[in-house]
Amino acid sequence: MSALLPVYKKWDITPIKADGSWIEAEGGKKYLDFTSGIGVVNLGHKNDEVKKSVEAQMELFWHTSNLFQLPIQEEVALKLNELTGLDGVFFCNSGAEANEAALKLARRATGKTKIITFQQSFHGRTFGAMAATGQSSIHDGFGPLLEGFVYVPFNDIDAVHKAIDEDVAAIMVEIIQGEGGIILIDEGFLKSINQLCNENNILLIIDEVQTGNGRTGYPYAYLKYKGIKPDIVTTAKGLANGLPIGAMVAKKELKESFGKGVHGSTFGGNPVSLAASKVVLNQISNPQFLAEIRDKAEWFISELKIAAEDIPVIKEIRGEGLMIGIELKEEVAPYIKQIIEHQLFVLQAGSHVIRLLPPLTVSRDELLLALAILKEVCKTNLTMTKA
Template sequence: MKSALLPTYKRIDLSVAKANGTTVEDINGKKYLDFGSGIGVCNLGHRHPDVQKAIEEQLQKYWHVSNLYHNSIQEDVAKLLVENSSGDYVFFCNSGAESNEAAIKLARKATGKTKIITFNQSFHGRTFGAMAATGQEKIQQGFGPMLNTFEYVPFNDVEAVNHAIDENTAAIMLEVIQGEGGVIPANQSFVTDLEQMCKQNNILLIVDEVQTGIGRTGMPFAYNHYGISPDIISVAKGLGNGVPVGAIIAKRKFYDVFGPGSHATTFGGNPISMAAAHTVLQHIFQVEFLQQVETKGENLKKRLIEKVSNLSLVSDIRGEGLMIGIECTRDISTVINQLMQKGLLVLSAGQNVIRLLPPLTVTAKEIDLAVELISETLIENEVLLYS
C-alpha cells in the first residue's frame, strides 16, 4: 500500500505493536530489547506505570485550555527543574528544536547582539534557527542560505572559540556531549575555559541538554559533571517519557527579557505533558536513582571495553552514564540491522558510531544480554572483514 506520508524518514523495517519497560514488540509478535528508548526519550522505559497513571488522571480533568490562564501543574514542573539546575525560571514548549529556538531568541534579545558560536558536528534541531545553529552541512543542504549569525568552530578547541569571539557575540551554544555528532564528550578544560571566556566577554553560555539531560548521564543534567553554571539550558526528550514536551531553564536576570508577548506557543506546557513530566522528574531526580544510572553506565562501558575494545573494527568506546558510543572503523548500518534481527534495537550517530541510549531503568541482566549481542555481532563482522 502506498504511504500517504512524506518520506522524511529512512524507516527501518519494523512496525511496533506495543511496548513495555525495556521491551518493544512488533506486529508479528517478535520482541526486542530496546537500547534506543525512542532516541533517548523513554528514560523510565515504555509505559512506566506511574507516568501512565498521571496521564490518565489528568485526562479525566482537562486536556487543554490556554496559556492565558494559570496552570498549577506547570508551576510544579518548573519548580523541580529550577531546584535541580542553575536556572531560576522556565518556559515550556513542545520539542527540543523549539527549546533551542527559544534559547536563541532569548540570548539575542537579552544581549542586543546577534552572533552565536556553535560547534562542528553539533545538532540542535531542524527548524530554521535550530538548523542554522547545527554544525553539520548535511542537515542544512537544500534549504538555501542559512542565518548568517552563527559561526561554527571545532569542538574541544579553545583557541578556535577565542578567535571567533567578537563584539557582536551574544552566546556560545554547545552540547557538553555531542549526541548526533558521535557521542563525543567535551574536555573538562575546554568547558571550564568556555565558561570563563563567556564571563570575561559578557557572552551567554547556552547548554543544549535535549538528549543529555533528565538523568541520562547519571546526574540531573550532563553539565553537572563539569561544574559550570549555564545561563540558559534547553531540555526535551526524556522530560515527558514519550509525551511531547520541551523547555528552557533560564537565570533570574532574564525574567524581564521574556515578558508578555516576547515569546509564546499554543501547546507549550500542555497539562497532559506536564502530568507526565512531573512524575518523570519526581522519579529521576532522586539521588539514589541517579546513582543507579551512574553505576549501570559504568558497568555497561566496562563490559563493552572488556568484550570489544580489542577488535580492529572498534576504534573507541566513550560516553557518560547510559549514553554510550562505540566508534567503528567503517559504516555500521549493517551491524545495526543485524542487531535488530537478533532482537536488540540500537541507534547510529553518524555513519560509524553505534549509539546506546537504553532506558535508565534497564537491569544488569539486560545490560549483559545487550553486551553479548553486540560483542557477538561485531566479532562476526570482524571475521568477515578480515577473512
C-alpha cells in the same frame, strides 16, 4: 505508497505494544530497545507512575491555553529551576523549539546577533536551530541560512577565542555531541568557555535535549562539572517520558527580556505532558536512582571495552552514563542491520558510530543480553584483520 512524506528512514518493523525495555512487533517478535524512542522513554515504556499521573490529569482536562493560571506549570517549572539553579521556564513541545527560544532570548537580551556553536553539533531542524547546527548535511538545500552563526571545532578553546568579538551574544554547546557521534566534552574546555562567557558578557547556552533528564547519571549532564553556571539550559526528549514537551530554562536576569507577547507556543506547557514530567523530575531528583544509573553504566562500559579488545573492528568505546557510542573502523549500517535482526534496537550516530540509549531503568540482565548480541554481531561481521 505511504501517505506520509518520506522524511524518515523507517525500519520494516511495526510495534504493537511496549513495556519496560522491550517492544513487541507485529508477528509477536520481541526486541530489546536500546533506543528509548531516541532518548525519550528514559523511565521505560509504559511506566506505571507516568501512566497514573497522566490518567489523573486527563480526568480533569487535557488542554485549556496559556491564558489561564495552571498550577501544574508552576510546579514543574519550580522543579526545573531547582535542578538547574536557574529561575525562569518557557515550555514548548520539542528540543528544536526549546533551542529556538534560547536563540531568540540570547539575541533579545544582549542586543547582539552572533552565536558561536560547534562543528558536528546538532540543535534541531527548524530554521534557527538548523542554522545553529554545525553539520553541512543538515543545511543542504535550505539556504540562505539564518545569519550570525559561527561554527568552531569542538573542544578547541583557541578556536573559540578567535571567534569572539563584540557582537557575540552566546556560545551554545552540548555536553555530549549525540548526533555528532557521542563526542564527550573535555572538562577543561567546558570550564574555559564558561570563563570566557563570564569575562566577555556572553551568554552560555547548554543544550541538554539528549543528555538531560538523567541520561548521563546526573539530572543534567553539566552538573557533573563543578562551577559550571549556564545562563540558559534547554531540555526535551526524556522530560515527559514519551509525551511531547520541551523547556528553556533561563537565569533570573533574563526574565524581563521575554515579557508578554514576545514569544509563545499554543501547546507549550500542556498539562498532560506536564503530568508525565512531574514523575520524571521527581525520579531524577532521587540520588539513589542516579547512583544506580552511574553504577550500571560504569560496569557496562567497562564490559564493552573488555570485549572490544578481541574485536578489531571496534575502534573506541566512549560515553557517559547510559549514552554510549561504539565507534567502528568501518561504516556501521550493515552492523546495525544485523543487530536489529538479533532483536536488539540500536541507533546510528554518524557513519561509524553505534549509539546506545537504553532506558535508565534497564536491568543488568538486559545489559548482558545486549552485550552478548553486540559481541556476536561485531565478530560475525568482522571484515578486518588485526593491524
